[in-house]
Amino acid sequence: MIGLQLSHEQLDKPLTTHQLADAVPSPHDARSARALEVAREGWTLRDVLAHGVIDYHPVVAGTATDVADHMQEWFEAGACDGFSLAIDGYHDGVDAFVDQVVPLLQERGLFHHDYEGPTLRDHLGARDQYGLDPRIAETAR
Numbered sequence: 001m002i003g004l005q006l007s008h009e010q011l012d013k014p015l016t017t018h019q020l021a022d023a024v025p026s027p028h029d030a031r032s033a034r035a036l037e038v039a040r041e042g043w044t045l046r047d048v049l050a051h052g053v054i055d056y057h058p059v060v061a062g063t064a065t066d067v068a069d070h071m072q073e074w075f076e077a078g079a080c081d082g083f084s085l086a087i088d089g090y091h092d093g094v095d096a097f098v099d100q101v102v103p104l105l106q107e108r109g110l111f112h113h114d115y116e117g118p119t120l121r122d123h124l125g126a127r128d129q130y131g132l133d134p135r136i137a138e139t140a141r
Contacts, residue, residue: 001025001032002039011046011061015039064100071101072110 002023004015015023020040025032035048043051049061060070074080087093105111116122 001029002036006045012044014042014044064096064104067097067101068104068108071105072108075110 002025004019004023006019023036023039025036038048038051039045046061049059058070058074060067071083074083085097087097102111106113116125121128
């Protein structure tokens with residue numbers, strides 16, 4: 001988002017003078033200018049993420065346990081019925097989520113261990129249906 005390779009170890013530190021000099025907002029995302037602005041004010045990376053500067057939805061910047069805890073808290077509070085994930089696709093975000101967070105959710109009984117069948121319809125518990133939905137076909141007559 002600001003053109004820098006950042007590490008997890010830097011989460012609780014502000015960007016260095018050198019990093020700030022090299023940082024540039026992405027021309028493809030209007031939020032990046034604000035993220036860089038607050039980083040220049042001395043915000044830590046965790047603060048930038050946690051205060052919704054990057055994303056307008058809650059962001060968990062932390063360990064796999066922190067992420068699993070957050071997801072569990074929201075789910076058990078009835079604040080959601082699922083999650084849309086924005087995972088770092090340029091580094092190891094997908095692998096880290098699958099290898100570290102999913103097993104924690106499985107241990108807690110919050111995520112399945114196996115699929116219901118071979119199709120998406122099976123996984124969603126949707127009934128078999130071929131052709132037009134009868135509700136649509138009736139209104140088309």
